[in-house]
């Protein structure tokens with residue numbers, strides 16, 4: 001009998017799958033659909049201090065092997081998602097959900113942290129340090145000094161369970177430096193990876209970029225992202241404190257993809273592009289595929305093969 005039960009910090013989940021922030025989680029109705037699916041947990045759209053309308057449309061497109069988006073963080077604001085979380089906690093006692101938040105400037109992060117600390121939220125907070133799609137704003141976690149300042153400011157007063165959503169890194173020295181930095185803070189988890197920043201897709205019928213914002217530049221997800229996601233999860237698992245868990249995100253379209261992220265060290269696995277293109281039924285399909293793959297390999301739980309990648 002195969003179980004997909006998993007843990008992150010003190011929190012337990014019946015299934016490793018969850019949605020990735022930004023997909024199927026803007027409204028209470030969408031979040032309720034994830035909660036009612038086989039997914040083990042759910043995360044909100046990244047909320048900012050004030051609601052945002054985001055970038056001009058079209059700002060999302062489906063590509064041959066994934067997606068491109070430059071949404072610009074449209075969201076209903078932190079208060080909306082805190083209200084949703086309060087209602088969720090009342091309806092699902094004992095279950096844990098995630099709240100994703102981001103500042104539009106570094107000084108917003110401690111303000112968001114104070115708001116969540118003062119609220120009745122008992123779940124896990126994901127500080128998004130990696131949105132590549134707000135014109136004029138760099139991805140915070142590519143700037144190690146600013147990342148350090150933000151985390152220091154957050155954890156001055158924040159005592160609840162928290163993690164960070166990271167962009168993909170491509171250099172071993174970056175993994176070393178970022179892991180050493182993260183290991184200084186009381187993090188419960190990291191989520192790796194956010195979209196591959198600033199790709200470009202051209203429609204061959206019209207020689208035109210696929211999306212409008214930023215001259216067509218946007219974050220890439222889906223199958224294009226899988227090798228990068230595997231490497232990031234693996235590299236951080238080898239470098240982070242053992243008590244910091246990992247949400248593996250990027251390129252999951254099959255049960256085997258999720259299995260591979262767990263082999264690299266993931267505790268939970270989140271679905272972005274595939275959830276956007278296939279819809280909520282992706283959770284049912286991928287749960288069945290992962291269970292079948294584990295049965296084939298002779299593993300009863302994710303813990304039995306987590307981090308057990310073999311190398312030559």
Ligand SMILES: Cc1cc2nc3c(=O)[nH]c(=O)nc-3n(C[C@H](O)[C@H](O)[C@H](O)COP(=O)(O)O)c2cc1C
Nearest residue numbers: 020021022046069193194195221222250251272273
């Ligand atoms: C339409 C769309 C919106 C997204 N919005 C967010 C967001 O608000 N916050 C965030 O942390 N990541 C956001 N992401 C990134 C995803 O959470 C995920 O990290 C990325 O798409 C890689 O996963 P995938 O290969 O499964 O798509 C978004 C992705 C898509 C496709």
